[in-house]
Amino acid sequence: MAVKDIEQVGLDTYKFGFHDDIQPVYTSPKGLSEDVVREISRQKDEPAWMLDFRLEALRQFEQKSMPTWGADLSRIDFDDIHYYIRPQDRQARSWDDVPDDIKSTFDKLGIPEAERKFLAGVGAQYDSEVVYHSIKEDLEEQGVIFLDMDSGLREHEEIVREYFGTVIPNGDNKFAALNSAVWSGGSFVYVPEGVRVDIPLQAYFRINAENMGQFERTLIIVEPGAYVHYVEGCTAPVYATDSLHSAVVEIIVKEGGRCRYTTIQNWSTDVFNLVTKRAVAYRDATMEWVDGNLGSKVTMKYPAVYLMEPGAHGEVLSIAFAGEDQHQDAGAKMVHAAPDTSSLITSKSISRKGGRTAYRGYVQVMPDAERCRSNVECDALLIDDRSRSDTYPYMDIEESDVAIQHEATVSKVSDQQLFYLMSRGLTQEQAMAMVVSGFIEPIVKELPMEYAVEMNRLIELQMEGSIG
Amino acid sequence: MPRAPSACPGFSRKNRRKLGRAYARCYVWEEQLGPARSPTRTILQPARIVFLGDHRRETHSLRMTATNGQTTLSIRDLHVSVEDTQILRGVTLDVPAGEVHALMGPNGSGKSTLANTLMGHPAYEVTAGQVHFKGQDVLELETDERARLGLFLAFQYPAEIPGVRVASFLRLALNARREAEISVMEFRRLLMEKMQMLRMDPKFASRYLNEGFSGGEKKRNEILQLAVLEPELAILDETDSGLDIDALRIVADGVNRLRGSDLGVLVITHYQRLLNYIEPDRVHVLIDGRVVESGGKEVAERLEAEGYERYGAAAASEDA
Numbered sequence: 001m002a003v004k005d006i007e008q009v010g011l012d013t014y015k016f017g018f019h020d021d022i023q024p025v026y027t028s029p030k031g032l033s034e035d036v037v038r039e040i041s042r043q044k045d046e047p048a049w050m051l052d053f054r055l056e057a058l059r060q061f062e063q064k065s066m067p068t069w070g071a072d073l074s075r076i077d078f079d080d081i082h083y084y085i086r087p088q089d090r091q092a093r094s095w096d097d098v099p100d101d102i103k104s105t106f107d108k109l110g111i112p113e114a115e116r117k118f119l120a121g122v123g124a125q126y127d128s129e130v131v132y133h134s135i136k137e138d139l140e141e142q143g144v145i146f147l148d149m150d151s152g153l154r155e156h157e158e159i160v161r162e163y164f165g166t167v168i169p170n171g172d173n174k175f176a177a178l179n180s181a182v183w184s185g186g187s188f189v190y191v192p193e194g195v196r197v198d199i200p201l202q203a204y205f206r207i208n209a210e211n212m213g214q215f216e217r218t219l220i221i222v223e224p225g226a227y228v229h230y231v232e233g234c235t236a237p238v239y240a241t242d243s244l245h246s247a248v249v250e251i252i253v254k255e256g257g258r259c260r261y262t263t264i265q266n267w268s269t270d271v272f273n274l275v276t277k278r279a280v281a282y283r284d285a286t287m288e289w290v291d292g293n294l295g296s297k298v299t300m301k302y303p304a305v306y307l308m309e310p311g312a313h314g315e316v317l318s319i320a321f322a323g324e325d326q327h328q329d330a331g332a333k334m335v336h337a338a339p340d341t342s343s344l345i346t347s348k349s350i351s352r353k354g355g356r357t358a359y360r361g362y363v364q365v366m367p368d369a370e371r372c373r374s375n376v377e378c379d380a381l382l383i384d385d386r387s388r389s390d391t392y393p394y395m396d397i398e399e400s401d402v403a404i405q406h407e408a409t410v411s412k413v414s415d416q417q418l419f420y421l422m423s424r425g426l427t428q429e430q431a432m433a434m435v436v437s438g439f440i441e442p443i444v445k446e447l448p449m450e451y452a453v454e455m456n457r458l459i460e461l462q463m464e465g466s467i468g
Numbered sequence: 469m470p471r472a473p474s475a476c477p478g479f480s481r482k483n484r485r486k487l488g489r490a491y492a493r494c495y496v497w498e499e500q501l502g503p504a505r506s507p508t509r510t511i512l513q514p515a516r517i518v519f520l521g522d523h524r525r526e527t528h529s530l531r532m533t534a535t536n537g538q539t540t541l542s543i544r545d546l547h548v549s550v551e552d553t554q555i556l557r558g559v560t561l562d563v564p565a566g567e568v569h570a571l572m573g574p575n576g577s578g579k580s581t582l583a584n585t586l587m588g589h590p591a592y593e594v595t596a597g598q599v600h601f602k603g604q605d606v607l608e609l610e611t612d613e614r615a616r617l618g619l620f621l622a623f624q625y626p627a628e629i630p631g632v633r634v635a636s637f638l639r640l641a642l643n644a645r646r647e648a649e650i651s652v653m654e655f656r657r658l659l660m661e662k663m664q665m666l667r668m669d670p671k672f673a674s675r676y677l678n679e680g681f682s683g684g685e686k687k688r689n690e691i692l693q694l695a696v697l698e699p700e701l702a703i704l705d706e707t708d709s710g711l712d713i714d715a716l717r718i719v720a721d722g723v724n725r726l727r728g729s730d731l732g733v734l735v736i737t738h739y740q741r742l743l744n745y746i747e748p749d750r751v752h753v754l755i756d757g758r759v760v761e762s763g764g765k766e767v768a769e770r771l772e773a774e775g776y777e778r779y780g781a782a783a784a785s786e787d788a
Contacts, residue, residue, distance in 0.1 A: 415590060420627035421637075423587050424693065425615035425644035434640070438631030438676070 028084040034058060037181050040084045044150055044184075047157060053170055057180030060171035067174065070360065071298040071327040076272055081244055083182040083215070135199065144228075145190040146201055149217050152188025159190060163221055167250035167278050167306075176276040179215050179248040186216035186247065189230060191257075193223040200262070200448050203232040218249040222257040222285075231448060233264040233292075244272050245296070251279035253287050255309075260288040264451060266295040266458075269326060277303040278333075284311035290446055291318040292455070293328050302360060304333035307341035314343040317443045322355030322387070331360035331392075336372040336402075347378040348440050351387035358390040359408070367398045376406040381439045383413055383432070433460045540565040540732045541586075541701050546597035548578075548585045555581040557757035558597065563701065568733040570743055570768060573754035574776045579736045580624060582754070583705040587621040588614055601701065616645045618700035622690035622707050628678040634689065635659060635673040638696050645697065662695040666722045683710035691722045701732040708742035720745030740772035755779045 028036050037058050041051040066073055139146055145156060153160050170180035187203055222228055245267060253259045259279065267273055273296035279287040289303035305314030316332035334343035349357035359378040380389035391408045413435050421431035437444070437459050444452045541563040548556040555578045563569045573579050585592040586599060588611035599606040606614055629637065638659065643649045650658070659673055666688055678686055687707055694702050704723070708716055723746050727733060735746055743751075743765065751767040752759050753776075760779050761767060 414627065417627045417629055419587075419589050419611060420623065421629065421641075422611040423615055423621050423623075424637075424641035424697065425612055426641060427612050427644075428610075430640065430644070431612075434632055434637065435629060438629050441631030 028082055030082055031079040032058070032061075032081075032083055032178075032182070036083055040182055040184065043084070044153075046153065049161065050153065053165060054181050054183075057170035057177045061174060061177035061181055064171070064174040064177060067300075070300050070329045070358075073272065073274075073298065073300075076244060081214075084184060139197070142195045142197070143192040144195060144197055145188065147188045149186040149188045149219065150184065152219070156188070156190070159221065160188065160219065163219060163250070163252060165250075167252065167280055168248050168276055173276060175246045175274045176248050179217060179246050179276070183215045183217035183248065186218040186249075187220070187230070187232070188218070189220040189228060191220075191222050191226040191228045194225045195223075196227040197229070200229040200231045203230075214245050216247045218247070220249075220251040220259060220261070222251070222253045222259045224255040224257055226254075227258045229260040229262065229448075231262045231264075231451070233266065243270050243297075245274070246272075247275045247277075249275070249277040251277075251287065253279060253281045253285040255283045255285060257282075258286040258288075260290065261303075262290040262292075262447060262451070264292040264294070264447075264455070265299065268295060269297050269323075271296045273297075273299040273301065275299075275301045277301065278306070279304065279314070280306045280308055281312040281314055283309035285309075286313045286315075288315040289317070289332070290443065291316065291330065292443070292447075293318070293320045293330055294458070296328075297325065298327045298329070300329045302331045302333050302362070304335070305343065306335045307337055307343065309338045310340040312338065312341045314341075316345045316347070317446055318347045319440050319443050320347075320349040320357045322349070322351045322357045324353040324355060327356045327358075329358045329360055331358070331362075333362040334364070334374060336363075336365040336369045336374065339368065339370040339372065341369065342373040343375070345374075345376045345378070346442065347376075348381070348443055349378075349389055350381045350383065350436060350439065351389050352383035354384075354386040354388075356388045356390075358392060360392040360394075362394045362396070363404065364396040365399050365402050365404070369399050370401045372399065372402045372404075374402070374404045376404075378408045379439070380408075380410045381413065381436065382410065383436075430460075540602060541734070542598075542600045543582075543586075544598045544600075546582070546585070546599060547595045548581055549593050549595055550581065550591060554595075555757055556585070559754070559757070559759055561752060561759055563732050563734050565700070565732055566728070566730065567749040568727060568735065568746060570735045570737065570748035570751045570765075571754055572737055572740070572751060572768060572771060575738065577754045578757045579738075579754055580705055583621055583624075583703050583734075583736055586614075586703060587611055587619065612644070615699075620694055620697060620699035620702040622687075622694060622702060622704045624706040624709065626678045626686050626690060628676075628681075630676050630679050632677045633674050634677055634692075637677050638693060641693070642696060659696060662692055665695065665725060666692055667718055668692065684712065684715040687711055687719055688715065688722075691719050695722060695726055698726075698730070700730060701734065702726075703734045703736065705736045706738065707735070708737055708739065716742065717745060740768045743768050753779065 028039060034055065037054050038051065041054055136146070145152065145159075147155065153164075165180065168176050171177055187201075189201060191197060218232070220228070220230060249261070251259055251261065261277075261279075265273060273293070277289065279289070281287045287305045289305070291301065291303055293299045293301065299320070303316050303318075305312075305316070307314055314334050316334075318330055318332065320328035320330045322328040328349065330349075331347065332345045334345065336343065343363065345361055345363075347359045347361070349359060351357045357380060359380070361376055361378070363374050363376060365372050365374070376393060378391055378393070380391070382389060389410055391410075393406050393408065395404065395406070397404060413432060417435055418428060418431045421434055422428060426434065437456050440455075440459075444455050447455060541561075543559055543561040546556050546559040547554065559578070559582060561569075561571070571579055571582070581592060585594060586606070588606075588609065594607055601614070601617060601619060604617065606617075606619070609617065635656075639650065639652075639655050642655065660670060663670060663672065668688060672685075672689075675681075678689065681689060687710065690704075690707065702723075707719060711719060720742065723733065727746075733746070735742065735748060737743070748765055748768070751763060751765055753761040753767060753771065755776065
């Protein structure tokens with residue numbers, strides 16, 4: 001009758017895989033060994049300290065066991081992965097090989113031609129040199145450095161050496177260790193004291209970047225009183241050559257500085273996305289993570305803020321969207337290491353077609369960190385009865401003079417809501433999309449305009465399906 | 469419960485897609501004549517074509533014709549059950565184009581069941597009978613298709629949709645029944661005009677749909693939607709419940725302004741109170757799933773004086 005079986009509302013994303021029959025010119029052999037790590041470092045002509053950092057990380061990786069919590073990672077075969085593909089060899093695909101479905105998704109999202117090729121892995125070079133150059137000149141005038149991590153290491157070795165691996169040491173966890181051993185690409189951002197960067201820095205502005213690599217490494221340093229908004233990823237689907245994406249992002253925000261880091265992750269649904277993101281915020285500094293996880297098979301990601309000095313503030317806003325065979329295990333971590341620090345975590349998750357989401361959060365207040373405030377709100381929306389959502393809110397409070405709040409809700413799209421919206425003439429897909437976009441609205445409104453628009457269009461696309 | 473997508477097989481969703489541009493052209497043409505489903509059927513309704521004219525008097529005189537001949541909503545021997553409990557036991561009712569009819573009855577008589585069934589709520593199962601609207605078999609249509617055909621239900625308990633602003637929802641709903649999208653500016657103007665008519669604060673437009681609304685705000689919001697979407701038949705389900713006297717006046721005033729040649733109204737209410745403000749052309753009394761009496765407004769007045777007891781013991785036991 002009027003409201004169809006919920007199962008029929010197709011929210012399918014990527015039924016298609018993506019394969020690459022053309023052999024790149026240089027690819028490391030499959031599997032991980034000291035030789036592979038040495039070869040990566042040699043190819044990049046890195047200083048000796050970086051090679052040592054990598055080799056130590058490799059030892060850590062080999063010693064550490066897999067996490068025993070979170071999503072099922074048993075299907076990752078570390079011996080079946082290429083750990084390094086030279087970026088100039090990556091552009092071996094032809095536009096003709098890109099499946100029509102993907103092309104039409106780009107169409108519907110209104111992605112510009114040049115960008116599409118980049119996203120589909122046809123060209124590693126995003127063809128917007130003109131745009132990029134003018135931005136780059138402005139940035140250079142202000143003393144801002146915005147490079148891919150490899151160039152950053154070559155051109156600003158002293159800065160990189162001072163901060164690299166200080167927020168996330170090479171033995172932090174198994175996947176951070178893996179990244180530390182084989183990292184390639186990512187961004188290096190340095191904002192000098194007092195400089196406000198007005199436009200969001202977007203990873204894909206960088207030309208010929210290795211930023212879509214599997215083991216990217218990003219380092220952002222915000223000097224006192226400076227501000228930057230960094231955006232990585234995009235709402236359009238991204239196709240990976242290997243099924244493991246393990247990035248590391250380290251951010252340092254100094255006194256009175258502010259950094260916002262926005263991620264929209266939309267990997268194809270065969271990818272294990274295991275990312276370590278951590279920031280330290282000093283006196284009166286603000287760090288905000290805005291994190292959207294739409295794609296991938298499994299995501300495990302818990303952006304963290306260490307609030308080191310009084311007045312520091314940390315925020316995590318996250319959206320997770322899990323469909324068939326997807327498991328989004330996401331959350332946040334806030335460590336209050338000083339008095340008068342505050343944090344806010346807002347998490348929204350949507351599960352459909354048997355998909356699974358989890359909020360996993362950790363709030364720690366150290367002894368003597370008086371007058372801390374922390375507010376955690378996590379809301380889950382279930383689209384059907386087969387889907388699942390879990391909440392694991394860990395709190396470790398060692399100081400009594402604090403204000404900590406935690407609120408969790410789980411709701412379902414009700415027949416009553418759908419009936420109401422449809423009684424005004426919206427189709428079932430439109431009605432469903434409207435409920436879902438309303439649910440994530442508090443976070444979407446924090447996204448840069450073009451991302452917000454794309455995000456809503458993407459939700460609508462995902463609601464289109466087998467009806468009719 | 470899958471059903472044929474449309475009463476007009478030539479314009480089922482699948483065929484529409486197949487027809488592509490050809491259908492779109494039909495649809496534009498159809499749109500000019502109002503939201504009827506089938507072009508063929510539309511041109512067979514002379515009254516509707518005249519409604520497009522600017523001459524108020526002319527349409528008015530034609531309304532009389534329509535009242536005499538044309539029936540917009542026709543319900544025949546409708547039986548409805550909810551979770552295997554029979555609620556409606558053979559309702560027969562006509563609401564001719566442009567008329568205001570009141571449906572009165574005690575709690576549990578089936579008033580809201582009728583409203584929800586007419587709009588196609590999935591929990592209500594039609595076991596027998598027919599419903600036609602503008603000549604079309606309504607029971608064959610999905611809820612959204614009924615809405616686009618011109619049916620409207622002002623809900624007794626409107627659902628809350630967090631995060632969706634009143635204005636963005638209404639614009640999408642309005643566009644759902646238009647071929648060409650209304651421009652943002654034009655929509656803004658229209659919305660403000662209607663909100664002014666209902667004496668609503670402009671800030672209301674950017675609130676989240678029904679979330680945290682008071683009872684009165686919810687009802688007023690329903691009437692705002694009615695005013696913006698301009699359906700041909702509006703069912704008001706207990707719109708008076710939970711309203712104080714001032715809000716009741718504003719809501720009734722809004723309905724009265726919309727009332728006219730185009731809009732037919734079925735006012736569902738327990739009490740006669742609302743009918744002091746919205747004067748009905750006809751009054752029907754629903755008891756225990758059947759219409760037991762129909763007449764002019766004197767029926768409502770007598771109910772006010774004597775209560776539902778006069779219709780038998782079944783109804784006597786309850787009251788709000």
